[in-house]
Amino acid sequence: MMxxxxxxxxxxxxxxxxxxxxxxxxxxxxxxQPAGAVGKEQFNLLLFSITIMxxxxxxxxxxxxxxxxxxxxxxxxxxxxxxxxxxxxxxxVIWTVIPIIxxxxxxxxxxxxxxxxxxxxxxxxxxxxxxxxxLIVDVTAKLYWWEFAYPELGIVTSQELVVPTGExxxxxxxxxxxxHSFWIPSIGGKMDTNVENINKFYLIFDEExxxxxxxxxxxxxxxxxxxxxxxxxxxxxxxxxxxxDAWVASMQATEGQTASQDSTDLxxxxxxxxxLGCHAVSSVTGMPSGAAIGPNLTTFGDRSHIAGYLEHEKExxxxxxxxxxxxxxxxxxxxxxxxxxxxxxxxxxxxxxxMSLSVEQ
Amino acid sequence: MSSVAIGKEKGFGATFWDYLTTVDHKKLGNxxxxxxxxxxxxxxxxxxxxxxQLMVPNNDFVSAGFYNELLTMHGxxxxxxxxxxxxxxxxxxxxxxxxxxxxVAFPFLNSLGFWLFFLGAIFLHLxxxxxxxxxxGWTSYASLSLYSPGHGIDFYVLGLQISGAxxxxxxxxxxxxxxxxxxxxxxxxxxxxxxxxxxxxxALIVFAFPALTVALFFMLADRMFGSNFFDHxxxxxxxIWEHLFWIFGHPEVxxxxxxxxxxxxxxxxxxARKRLFGYSSMVFATILIGFLGFxxxxxxxxxxxxxxxxxxxFAVSTMAIAVPTGMKVxxxxxxxxxGSIKVTVPMIYxxxxxxxxxxxxxxxVMQAVAPLDxxxxxxxxxxxxxxxxxxxxxxxxxxxxxxxxWPIMFNRALNExxxxxxxxxxFIGFHMTFFIQHFxxxxxxxxxxxxxxxxxxxxxxxxISSIGALLMGVGVILLVVNMFLSIKSKPLNTRDYWNDGRTxxxxxxxxxxxxxxxxxxxxxxxxxxxxxxxxGNKEGMTxxxxxGEIHMPNGSxxxxxxxxxxxxxxxxxxxxxxxxxxxxxVIILGLGITVASMIVRSFKDDLxxxxxxxxxxxxxxxxxxxxxxx
Numbered sequence: 009m010m011x012x013x014x015x016x017x018x019x020x021x022x023x024x025x026x027x028x029x030x031x032x033x034x035x036x037x038x039x040x041q042p043a044g045a046v047g048k049e050q051f052n053l054l055l056f057s058i059t060i061m062x063x064x065x066x067x068x069x070x071x072x073x074x075x076x077x078x079x080x081x082x083x084x085x086x087x088x089x090x091x092x093x094x095x096x097x098x099x100x101v102i103w104t105v106i107p108i109i110x111x112x113x114x115x116x117x118x119x120x121x122x123x124x125x126x127x128x129x130x131x132x133x134x135x136x137x138x139x140x141x142x143l144i145v146d147v148t149a150k151l152y153w154w155e156f157a158y159p160e161l162g163i164v165t166s167q168e169l170v171v172p173t174g175e176x177x178x179x180x181x182x183x184x185x186x187x188h189s190f191w192i193p194s195i196g197g198k199m200d201t202n203v204e205n206i207n208k209f210y211l212i213f214d215e216e217x218x219x220x221x222x223x224x225x226x227x228x229x230x231x232x233x234x235x236x237x238x239x240x241x242x243x244x245x246x247x248x249x250x251x252x253d254a255w256v257a258s259m260q261a262t263e264g265q266t267a268s269q270d271s272t273d274l275x276x277x278x279x280x281x282x283x284l285g286c287h288a289v290s291s292v293t294g295m296p297s298g299a300a301i302g303p304n305l306t307t308f309g310d311r312s313h314i315a316g317y318l319e320h321e322k323e324x325x326x327x328x329x330x331x332x333x334x335x336x337x338x339x340x341x342x343x344x345x346x347x348x349x350x351x352x353x354x355x356x357x358x359x360x361x362x363m364s365l366s367v368e369q
Numbered sequence: 370m371s372s373v374a375i376g377k378e379k380g381f382g383a384t385f386w387d388y389l390t391t392v393d394h395k396k397l398g399n400x401x402x403x404x405x406x407x408x409x410x411x412x413x414x415x416x417x418x419x420x421x422q423l424m425v426p427n428n429d430f431v432s433a434g435f436y437n438e439l440l441t442m443h444g445x446x447x448x449x450x451x452x453x454x455x456x457x458x459x460x461x462x463x464x465x466x467x468x469x470x471x472x473v474a475f476p477f478l479n480s481l482g483f484w485l486f487f488l489g490a491i492f493l494h495l496x497x498x499x500x501x502x503x504x505x506g507w508t509s510y511a512s513l514s515l516y517s518p519g520h521g522i523d524f525y526v527l528g529l530q531i532s533g534a535x536x537x538x539x540x541x542x543x544x545x546x547x548x549x550x551x552x553x554x555x556x557x558x559x560x561x562x563x564x565x566x567x568x569x570x571x572a573l574i575v576f577a578f579p580a581l582t583v584a585l586f587f588m589l590a591d592r593m594f595g596s597n598f599f600d601h602x603x604x605x606x607x608x609i610w611e612h613l614f615w616i617f618g619h620p621e622v623x624x625x626x627x628x629x630x631x632x633x634x635x636x637x638x639x640x641a642r643k644r645l646f647g648y649s650s651m652v653f654a655t656i657l658i659g660f661l662g663f664x665x666x667x668x669x670x671x672x673x674x675x676x677x678x679x680x681x682x683f684a685v686s687t688m689a690i691a692v693p694t695g696m697k698v699x700x701x702x703x704x705x706x707x708g709s710i711k712v713t714v715p716m717i718y719x720x721x722x723x724x725x726x727x728x729x730x731x732x733x734v735m736q737a738v739a740p741l742d743x744x745x746x747x748x749x750x751x752x753x754x755x756x757x758x759x760x761x762x763x764x765x766x767x768x769x770x771x772x773x774x775w776p777i778m779f780n781r782a783l784n785e786x787x788x789x790x791x792x793x794x795x796f797i798g799f800h801m802t803f804f805i806q807h808f809x810x811x812x813x814x815x816x817x818x819x820x821x822x823x824x825x826x827x828x829x830x831x832x833i834s835s836i837g838a839l840l841m842g843v844g845v846i847l848l849v850v851n852m853f854l855s856i857k858s859k860p861l862n863t864r865d866y867w868n869d870g871r872t873x874x875x876x877x878x879x880x881x882x883x884x885x886x887x888x889x890x891x892x893x894x895x896x897x898x899x900x901x902x903x904x905g906n907k908e909g910m911t912x913x914x915x916x917g918e919i920h921m922p923n924g925s926x927x928x929x930x931x932x933x934x935x936x937x938x939x940x941x942x943x944x945x946x947x948x949x950x951x952x953x954x955v956i957i958l959g960l961g962i963t964v965a966s967m968i969v970r971s972f973k974d975d976l977x978x979x980x981x982x983x984x985x986x987x988x989x990x991x992x993x994x995x996x997x998x999x
Contacts, residue, residue, distance in 0.1 A: 033808075033812040033813075033826055034812070034813075034824075037813035037825055037826070038812045038813050038826070039744045039811050039813060040811050040812065047744070049740065050740055050741050050743060050744045053738050053740055053741040054735070054741055054744070057734065057735045057738050057741060058735065061731035061732075061734060061735060064695075065727055065728065065731055068698060068699075068702070068723075068724075069727075071699075071702050072702050072723055075702055075706040076710060076720065079641070079705060079708050079709065079710050080709075080712070081642075081710055081711040084708075084709040084710075085709075088642075088709045089642065089709075090641070090643040090707055090708045090709050091643075092643060093643070093644065093646060093707065094644065094646075094647075094648065095646055095648065095649070095650065095703075096646075096647070099699070099703065100647055100696070103696060103699040104692060104695075104696060107691060107692050108692055111688045111689070111691060111692070111734070114688065114734070114738065115684070115685055115688060118681075118685075118737075118738045118739060118740065119684070119685070121738075121739075121740040122677045122681045122684065122739045122740055123677045125677075125740050125743070126676060126677030126680070127677075181674075185512075185516065186512040186513045186516045187510055187513065189747060191747075193813035194813070196743070196744070197672070197740065197741075197742070197744040197746075198672050198743055198744070198746060198747070199672050199674060199743070200672050200673050200674060202607070202608060203512045203601045204601035204605075204607060204608065205608075207674035221824070226825065228813065228815045229815070230746070230748065230815040230816075231747060232437070232505065232510070232513060232817040233513060234437070234513065234516070234517075235433035235434045235436075235504075236433060237817060237819075238433070238815075238817075238818030238820050238821065239433075239820075317822055337432070337433045337434060338433070
């Protein structure tokens with residue numbers, strides 16, 4: 009009776025744990041629910057290594073708990089004098105050889121996967137016209153925002169990476185100021201953006217982000233980079249190949265788009281007078297990757313978040329313009345302009361204008 | 370110090386002066402221990418502030434900038450200024466006794482090592498009051514630390530440089546002590562495991578710390594004197610900092626964990642009443658871990674972009690370390706197997722250590738799987754992993770050893786009931802805090818974040834983790850209370866407090882006289898005290914010499930003066946980039962004080978003093994009554 013009760017308890021505990029865990033990870037940010045081939049491979053390695061390690065832990069625990077329960081002094085008697093054993097060569101050999109075998113088993117997929125995920129030779133492939141055959145994105149990490157340039161397509165965007173599903177997307181990673189690290193947990197492992205060299209790797213996006221909570225996967229900076237490290241988020245929108253091509257076309261169509269100081273729209277005129285120096289409103293800037301001073305705002309209205317983490321509401325944008333330091337301490341936009349010189353009406357119009365920038369509507 | 374002073378009350382001033390000038394390994398051991406405890410408390414408080422900040426999403430308990438200072442100082446202090454001095458405390462207090470020596474080989478250097486560490490630590494902590502603490506993490510990666518405004522990083526560089534020199538000096542001292550000062554008959558393969566791990570750790574210090582010294586000098590020159598070792602815009606390279614730091618940094622964790630292994634290897638046989646299983650393989654495993662510890666540093670840099678070949682090599686070498694570590698765990702289990710286990714406070718720390726450390730170890734192997742580490746790196750999984758090995762290994766060892774060696778160090782015992790309460794609070798709090806962080810990492814939470822948004826599924830686990838941290842905090846407070854209570858308790862005046870002591874340090878009656886053994890013991894085998902006891906020897910040891918004159922070193926204030934000189938010079942270097950006129954004179958003044966005291970030390974012959982046979986007998990009688998240490 010007691011035994012049955014205990015078993016039932018154990019079972020229900022396991023069931024609760026399972027529900028608990030799956031309920032806690034969010035699919036747009038959890039490595040436990042991979043949405044890309046790289047992440048899936050890493051998830052499989054996680055399961056594989058965790059199984060071996062659980063086996064080791066269980067064996068050690070059983071031996072340990074058995075020894076502890078059996079050889080208590082209360083059972084052995086106060087005066088019991090144990091035999092003073094020096095050791096055992098047989099046992100030493102056993103617990104040296106078995107771990108070596110387990111590690112060799114673990115090492116094989118590790119090495120295969122390391123080379124597989126490190127293979128970026130396709131980035132150099134060109135077709136007969138000399139164009140790169142693979143999609144390449146230049147990622148530049150800056151104090152506290154991300155630029156995503158598509159050098160072969162001639163377009164650039166920021167804060168929200170847009171990629172097609174079902175193909176390898178190659179990344180050139182670089183930091184413009186201090187070291188950062190580029191991570192999309194549900195798609196695959198991270199790679200650092202160094203200041204002195206370009207790191208290359210690839211990811212594969214298997215699922216469209218449309219159905220997710222904000223319609224995007226979450227990306228993170230994972231290298232301490234200053235006060236706003238925790239807020240240096242980016243988002244990833246994954247589109248079906250046709251939708252991606254359409255998006256590229258509409259991005260390319262923004263060529264020449266700019267804001268005019270003579271505009272009748274107060275927002276646009278204010279933007280042109282005060283913001284355009286750092287923020288482009290055309291995706292085709294002609295600048296080399298990473299050269300922009302501030303985030304490109306061409307797709308601002310299409311984004312899911314403001315400043316990478318605030319809700320996409322005009323009010324947040326107004327607050328941001330008024331006092332960016334409050335929302336991202338240490339950012340480089342603070343002191344680049346004087347927010348006090350704007351009237352409330354101007355800021356309101358400015359926010360309306362920025363929110364209206366879109367290539368998808 | 371004269372032998373006549375023993376047993377007599379001294380005024381506060383005289384006692385204070387005695388501690389400032391002492392070269393006695395036991396006093397320095399206590400000073401290391403309490404200085405370490407002080408910094409452990411400070412860093413623990415920083416940890417609590419970190420956990421309070423992360424208890425709920427979007428918290429504003431501390432600001433983003435101050436949070437970075439907290440996380441930097443927590444890591445730096447815990448590793449350099451808490452764990453290391455606490456372990457040095459035990460090494461100083463116990464190792465000379467374990468090998469039957471009168472003191473360490475270079476008592477003067479021992480004192481210098483302490484004061485360098487202590488003043489370096491004080492210097493680093495002054496940053497909080499002088500414009501802000503370092504804020505680039507304990508790893509202080511070069512691009513961020515060059516960018517960091519203010520003087521925080523300068524405090525880090527100079528403070529660690531000074532205290533690192535102290536550590537290096539202590540490392541050399543312990544190697545020489547253990548190699549040259551063992552009692553007759555104490556062959557290498559009869560040395561207790563704690564002495565062995567101290568020896569290997571000291572060797573690691575000697576090889577690892579120079580890498581840190583070089584890195585810190587580069588950083589110092591870059592930040593304070595305008596060189597360009599790490600400035601990539603001028604042809605420098607920040608990845609070199611990563612390499613230098615981790616060539617030091619990975620051995621550093623073995624520098625800390627090996628003595629912890631050694632402490633458990635002392636505790637477990639005593640309370641299992643059984644010889645350490647597989648002694649020679651334990652020694653071999655220690656050496657192997659120390660050696661392999663230098664071969665794995667780049668596993669901290671799997672995502673830095675070293676390429677698949679480098680990653681593959683370092684993945685395999687990292688996995689290899691699991692083998693000798695596993696050997697140790699199995700040997701501990703086989704030591705209690707067939708023994709007679711008495712669950713005392715030190716033993717319960719050892720028993721709690723085994724599963725905790727195994728859990729931390731296996732996640733380490735998982736991180737060695739390089740492609741998997743691309744997901745785990747710099748996430749909360751890593752935070753969970755290294756706290757499992759550091760708290761579950763090193764801190765449990767320090768707490769356990771504090772209870773274990775308290776009778777030898779202070780001639781008092783810690784309260785057992787309170788000891789168990791502390792253990793359970795701390796142990797449960799520890800697992801509650803860190804187990805759940807593995808999952809936070811897997812669910813995508815990066816480390817070193819000052820806050821997080823509510824919509825990412827991390828709220829509950831962070832809350833649980835913070836509650837666990839508070840439990841640990843209560844545990845530590847009660848541990849300190851226990852230590853204070855012990856002052857009031859009755860002196861033990863006994864030897865072999867735990868009744869099953871095996872090694873030489875238990876053969877000596879407490880309080881330990883300043884010259885340790887009145888006659889150098891003769892070691893007749895492994896576990897010498899156990900051998901003497903089992904042969905019914907009432908004196909606890911066989912002596913290698915008749916009672917005679919004992920040669921002891923004189924105390925000196927010079928180590929403190931030398932350290933103060935460097936302390937002063939550091940302020941000059943720190944403010945040099947501000948263009949103040951006094952910076953160079955202050956550097957010269959400070960270094961002048963240090964060099965002058967070195968010259969005094971070199972030209973003044975200090976041959977120590979001799980304690981006559983009569984004084985030895987008188988001291989023994991004043992400590993233990995008629996007949997002396999019997």
